[in-house]
Every structure is written in C-alpha cells, then in structure tokens.
Amino acid sequence: MHNHPFLRTRTTRIAFIGIWILVSGIYYAFMAMGYPDKWALEIFDVLLYNLLFSLITLLLWNAIRFSNPEKMSISQVLIYHVGLLAISEAAWIGAGYLIMSSIVQGDYQVHFMRTLSSRIISGLFFYSISILIYYLIMYYQNFRESALKEAELQALMKEAELSILRSQIKPHFLFNSLNSISSLTLSNPARAQEMIIKLSDFIRYSLAESERKMVPLRAELDYIRLYLDIEKVRFGEKLITLYEIGDKCLDCQLPNMILQPLYENAVKHGVYESTEPVEIRTTVSCTVNSLKIIISNTFDPESVARKGKGLGLKNILNRMHLIYHREDLIRIEKKGNQFEVSLYIPQDID
Numbered sequence: 410m411h412n413h414p415f416l417r418t419r420t421t422r423i424a425f426i427g428i429w430i431l432v433s434g435i436y437y438a439f440m441a442m443g444y445p446d447k448w449a450l451e452i453f454d455v456l457l458y459n460l461l462f463s464l465i466t467l468l469l470w471n472a473i474r475f476s477n478p479e480k481m482s483i484s485q486v487l488i489y490h491v492g493l494l495a496i497s498e499a500a501w502i503g504a505g506y507l508i509m510s511s512i513v514q515g516d517y518q519v520h521f522m523r524t525l526s527s528r529i530i531s532g533l534f535f536y537s538i539s540i541l542i543y544y545l546i547m548y549y550q551n552f553r554e555s556a557l558k559e560a561e562l563q564a565l566m567k568e569a570e571l572s573i574l575r576s577q578i579k580p581h582f583l584f585n586s587l588n589s590i591s592s593l594t595l596s597n598p599a600r601a602q603e604m605i606i607k608l609s610d611f612i613r614y615s616l617a618e619s620e621r622k623m624v625p626l627r628a629e630l631d632y633i634r635l636y637l638d639i640e641k642v643r644f645g646e647k648l649i650t651l652y653e654i655g656d657k658c659l660d661c662q663l664p665n666m667i668l669q670p671l672y673e674n675a676v677k678h679g680v681y682e683s684t685e686p687v688e689i690r691t692t693v694s695c696t697v698n699s700l701k702i703i704i705s706n707t708f709d710p711e712s713v714a715r716k717g718k719g720l721g722l723k724n725i726l727n728r729m730h731l732i733y734h735r736e737d738l739i740r741i742e743k744k745g746n747q748f749e750v751s752l753y754i755p756q757d758i759d
Contacts, residue, residue: 413470414546425463433459436531453512458505462532465497466539473543490540498532583612585673589643604642611635615666626693626700627659633668637689640676648680651690658695663754664732668702670724671750675706679748683709698757705749725752 415425436455472493478486502525510517586608593601614632634650641648672689680687692703722741729738733755740751 413467414543415467415470429459429463432535454505454509457508458501458528461505462501462535465501466535469493469497469536469539470543473540474547478544494533494536497536498529501532502528583608586639593642600642604639607635607639607642611639622664623662624665625659626654626661626663629663629665629668630654630659630691632666633672633691636669636672640680644676644680647683647686648676649686649688651688654691654693655695658693658700661695661700661754661756663700663702664728667725667728668704668752670722671704671752674722674750675704675748679706679708683707685709695756698755700754700756702752702754703749704752705747707746708748710746722750 415421433455436459476489481489505528506521509521586604590601590604590608593604611632614635630652637648637650641650675689679689687707689704689706692705694701726739729752730736735755738753738755740753742749742751
C-alpha cells in the first residue's frame with residue numbers, strides 16, 4: 410500500500426484523514442436521528458461507517474488501477490462499476506450493521522432500517538467521488554509518464570543529433586590532414602612524420618573527449634593548440650597564432666570540440682588563400698554568466714574564395730541552437746581583410 414496515492418507521503422495521509430473527518434461531520438448532520446438522547450452512540454455509528462468506507466476507498470484503488478479501463482468499452486466499464494459498487498455497498502453496510510448490532514442492544518435494527526436508504530445513497534456518493542478522484546489521479550500519472558517519456562526521447566534525439574554534428578568535424582579535418590601528409594611524404598618526410606605524430610595525439614584527445622558534453626576552456630584550448638600545431642606543419646611561418654586569454658576564464662565551461670570548426674574555417678579561408686602570413690587571433694573574456702570567445706583572422710580580399718559546403722559554421726550554429734535553444738550566441742563580421750567570429754557561451758545553465 411506504500412504506492413497508494415493517499416498513503417504515499419505524510420501530507421497525503423494527513424489530507425486523507427482530514428477529509429474523512431470533515432465527511433464524518435457532514436454525515437452526522439444528516440444522520441443524527443434515532444438516538445436523541447444517545448448522541449454519543451450516534452457519533453460512534455457515524456464514525457464506524459465512515460471508517461469502514463475509508464478502508465473500502467483504499468481498497469478501491471487496486472480494483473481501479475488493475476482494471477485497465479483504457480482497454481474496456483463504455484458498457485464494460487459501466488458493468489464493472491455497477492458490480493464493484495454493489496460489492497462495496499454490501500460489504501460496507503453489512504459490516505457496519507454486524508458491528509453495531511453486536512454492540513447496541515434494543516432498537517438498532519429499527520434505526521438501521523429507517524436510515525438504510527440514506528446509507529445506500531451515501532455509499533453511492535462516496536463511491537462515485539472516490540472513483541472520480543482515482544481516475545483523475547490515474548490520468549495525471551499517465552500524463553506525467555508520457556511527458557517524461559517524450560522528454561527522454563527528445564533528449565535522446567538531441568544527443569544523437571549532437572553526436573552526428575560532432576562526428577562531422579573529424580572526417581572533414583582528417584581528409585585535409587591525410588592529403589597534406591601524403592604530399593609531405595615525398596617533399597619533406599621529417600615533417601610528414603611530425604604531422605602523423607601530432608595527428609595521432611589529436612585523434613586520441615578527440616576520442617577521449619567525445620563523450621563529454623561540457624569541458625573547461627583550458628582543455629578545449631589544449632585541443633585547439635594541438636590542431637593548429639598540425640596545421641603549422643603544413644603552412645610553417647605562414648600561420649601565426651596569437652592568444653589574449655584571461656586566466657579566470659580558463660575554468661569556464663563550453664561544449665566539447667565547439668571551437669575546432671571555427672579555426673578550421675580560419676585556416677581554409679585565411680591561411681590557405683593568402684600568399685602572406687596570416688594571423689589567427691583568439692581573444693577570450695568572461696563574466697559570471699557568460700564566456701565570450703572572439704576568433705579573428707586576416708585574409709587576402711583579392712583572393713578567390715574556396716568553394717565549400719560551409720559545414721564548419723553550420724555545425725556550430727546547429728550545435729549551439731540544440732544546446733542552448735538560442736539564435737543570438739554567434740556573431741559573424743567581415744571588415745576589410747579581417748574575418749571575425751564571436752561566440753557567447755552562457756555559464757548559468759544546468
């Protein structure tokens with residue numbers, strides 16, 4: 410009975426007892442007859458019958474819960490409840506009569522017969538209210554279970570979509586790196602070997618972090634520096650990296666591997682296209698509620714832009730929307746020979 414909705418917590422138990430005390434008072438007001446000079450006995454009669462029906466009410470929960478009304482037709486439900494009502498009334502009135510007649514001597518039978526119709530009507534009222542409350546509780550519980558299942562399904566779908574978006578990062582970068590290694594094996598074997606080692610470390614790190622939803626900024630920056638080291642093997646002094654990061658920002662949390670596509674985009678459209686050295690600058694500031702990351706790179710405005718599907722920025726936009734449910738966390742600006750992406754990471758979410 411510990412799962413009974415009326416007995417589950419101390420509050421529901423107190424409420425159940427309080428309601429039946431109130432019902433007993435109202436019931437007494439209607440039934441106070443037959444013992445004008447024996448009011449104590451009349452009170453006992455009322456309390457006994459209400460106590461008995463409160464016990465029947467508790468038992469009705471299992472009868473309703475296991476009846477599966479969703480699988481029954483309306484006529485079957487009506488027949489079921491008519492039968493259950495008859496059993497409840499017979500058990501209630503019969504048990505009350507046997508107990509009272511064994512205690513009270515004399516004219517109790519006369520009083521019982523005079524009040525029998527009132528008792529039957531009262532039993533019908535008690536039964537109807539109890540059943541109505543139980544059905545409301547059942548439908549509420551079913552609604553909550555459905556809502557929880559839907560929330561779990563949405564969470565699973567969201568995580569699956571995030572996993573797909575994360576998985577797009579690695580192949581996109583790996584193809585470029587492997588092509589570069591292939592070229593370096595002939596022109597510069599030592600650099601090819603260095604790039605393979607760094608690429609191995611990069612993959613090991615990305616696999617280790619792939620199951621973590623949020624990581625501190627310092628871990629993400631270690632990952633980014635490893636990525637840029639690989640790219641520096643390809644581009645040498647043509648790639649210049651600058652960092653302006655406050656120490657207090659290093660412990661701020663952000664989605665894992667959220668920055669790598671931005672740096673890859675800077676390399677692709679900045680370093681790759683330019684004949685001059687290109688700076689990729691990272692500026693990080695933070696408050697209690699927000700982490701602001703600005704990634705900017707210079708580029709040659711005269712160069713012909715490389716064609717691509719834009720997976721990097723789309724990936725970031727989709728992931729940020731899925732995680733934070735906001736559209737205003739990324740700002741992209743292009744001024745002269747400067748391309749800048751500002752990323753705002755909330756720090757006050759659960």
